[in-house]
Amino acid sequence: MPFLTSFIISITTWIAPLHLCSSQTPGQLGTTANIRHIVIGRCFTYTTLINPSLRFDCEEIWRRFEEAVIHQASCNVTEDDYNQVFHAMSQIQPCDRFLFWSKTRTLVHSYAAVVPHFWTLEDTLAGYMFNELIWCGQEEDSDFDFNSCPEWSVCRTHPVFSLWKRASQTFAEAACGNITVLLNGSIVNAFNRKSMFGSVELDSLNPHRVKYVNIKVVTNLDGPQIESCSQGSIVDLIHVLRSRGFRWTCTDSDPTLMILQCVQDLTRPYCQRHASILLQQQNLTSN
Structure with missing residues (x-):
């Protein structure tokens, strides 16, 4: 089988399931239905099939999560309220595998799927358990509010935002070795100080x-190609890294990331040119 064909089949096999995981529709504004069963079920799936070396009490994690949210006003849950949740699922993560991202969600998870070396926040137990779920409590009731939860933009201490902020901080604090950051060069402010990466994760890196x-x-x-390693907000990011004593590299022509985009439409002229280059490289290595 030609190199390019086998590579594309491999990538497509990994990517296809990712498009099946859609988020909640705009009409579902309350806590995700059956959230308890989903969270505990994901916990058991993670510790049984994905990372069976881990030993966690999934029921205890849920109890601590529930205690952090219910009996609280829907806009009054802070990162500290989740301390006991994260204490119950403390996870040691391997160095040289941390992958951060901003405004590149679909592509970054495709990238992590075909390059298993990488490890995103969503690959941690916390990220896996709570990904794409919505929740909020009721100050006057001992249950979640399944009818209406506020938008993230309404309050700074939104229960969902606070958990992801706490998870992002924990993930970044654990980062070690060589880490990777994937940013979108087709938008203005690819590096945004108000994003989760810019406001939480970057400041938590050691x-x-x-x-x-x-x-x-x-x-x-x-296109468009708005930002690159030498222009736009990426330059600001490099300045921040330098000022804090980090060593860094930057590339805006990673071939694997380009191929992942080509998977969706191989007829693009760029993709045809890139396919020829890959085949030439394969011929050189096989001779």
């Missing part, structure tokens, strides 16, 4: 634990 911050800037194949 220059004594992180050897290199490897920045990968990816643009849509059809």
Whole structure:
């Protein structure tokens, strides 16, 4: 089987399931239905099939999560309220595998799927359990509010936002070795100080634990190319890294990221050119 064909089949096999996991529809504004069964079920799936070396009490994690949210006003749950939740699922993560991202959600998880070396926040137990769920409590009731939860933008201490902020901080504090950051070069402010990466994760990275911050800037194949390693907000990110003593690299032409975009439309002129280059490289290595 030709190199490119086998590579594309491999990528497509990994990517296909990702498109099946849609988030809640706009009409579902309350706590996700059956959230208890979903969270505990995901916990058992993670500790049984995904990472069976882990030993966690899934029921206890749920109890601590429930205690953090119910009996609280829907806009009054802080990161500290989740301390006991994260204490119950403390996880040691391997160095040189941390992958951070901003405004590149679909692509970054496709990337992590075909390059198993990488490890995103969503690959942790916390990320896996709570991904794409909605929840909020009721101050006057001992249950979740299944009818209406506020939007994230309404309050700074939204229960969902606070959990992801706490999870992002924990993930970044654990980062070690060579880490990678995937940013979107087709938008203005690819590095945004108000994003979760810019406001939480970057400030939580430890220059004594992180050897290199490897920045990968990816643009849509059809453009526009607004930012790169030498222009736009990426330059600001590099300045922040330098000022804090981090060593860094930056690339805006990663071939794997380009191929992942080509999977969706192989007829693009760029994809045809890139396919020829890959085949030439394969021929050289096989001779």
